[in-house]
Amino acid sequence: GQQVMQIPQYQHVQEGEDFTTYCNSSTTLSNIQWYKQRPGGHPVFLIQLVKSGEVKKQKRLTFQFGEAKKNSSLHITATQTTDVGTYFCAGGTTSGTYKYIFGTGTRLKVLA
Amino acid sequence: DGGITQSPKYLFRKEGQNVTLSCEQNLNHDAMYWYRQDPGQGLRLIYYSQIVNDFQKGDIAEGYSVSREKKESFPLTVTSAQKNPTAFYLCASSIAPVGSYEQYFGPGTRLTVT
Numbered sequence: 001g002q003q004v005m006q007i008p009q010y011q012h013v014q015e016g017e018d019f020t021t022y023c024n025s026s027t028t029l030s031n032i033q034w035y036k037q038r039p040g041g042h043p044v045f046l047i048q049l050v051k052s053g054e055v056k057k058q059k060r061l062t063f064q065f066g067e068a069k070k071n072s073s074l075h076i077t078a079t080q081t082t083d084v085g086t087y088f089c090a091g092g093t094t095s096g097t098y099k100y101i102f103g104t105g106t107r108l109k110v111l112a
Numbered sequence: 113d114g115g116i117t118q119s120p121k122y123l124f125r126k127e128g129q130n131v132t133l134s135c136e137q138n139l140n141h142d143a144m145y146w147y148r149q150d151p152g153q154g155l156r157l158i159y160y161s162q163i164v165n166d167f168q169k170g171d172i173a174e175g176y177s178v179s180r181e182k183k184e185s186f187p188l189t190v191t192s193a194q195k196n197p198t199a200f201y202l203c204a205s206s207i208a209p210v211g212s213y214e215q216y217f218g219p220g221t222r223l224t225v226t
Contacts, residue, residue, distance in 0.1 A: 033215075088154060
């Protein structure tokens with residue numbers, strides 16, 4: 001079946017260091033979304049990418065969607081303690097069933 | 113305030129009992145979803161509904177049932193047939209059935225079955 005993998009599973013960084021998580025799908029996606037889940041909380045939508053090769057920025061966060069629409073990345077510049085949490089990608093399927101396949105998530109810890 | 117409510121936040125049940133988790137939204141969203149999250153893992157889709165009186169199985173529907181009698185409500189029943197029901201259950205909704213809109217998540221229900 002369709003799978004969406006994320007690497008790394010865990011990442012510990014010193015405050016101020018950069019962080020990147022990668023998302024890879026076994027099939028072509030119609031779009032990709034990114035969510036952040038704080039410890040003990042629920043996922044909160046960050047952004048959606050739709051076009052091949054699309055790049056979007058939100059302050060210190062940069063999101064990319066691959067040319068083949070099978071992979072994506074989230075890069076955080078100069079991490080802060082408020083960035084702590086688990087980051088999930090969610091791939092929109094092209095099969096017409098209108099569901100999302102969530103990645104396994106990357107748990108980020110930021111050391112002050 | 114508009115949003116999604118799930119109740120209760122924590123739920124404890126004995127093995128062999130069915131249990132129903134509540135999910136209500138006042139966002140006027142057409143689509144609603146149920147996900148299961150296990151420790152250290154991603155979200156797995158249980159059921160989703162694109163419109164009232166219609167719903168589809170997700171990737172792990174066995175042992176679960178849902179109903180969508182009203183636009184704002186999408187309750188999930190965890191039946192005794194679900195072999196490993198202890199998990200964190202998240203309900204979500206999106207503005208339209210087409211899968212290109214952000215999903216709004218509720219606060220979740222942590223179910224423990226012993």
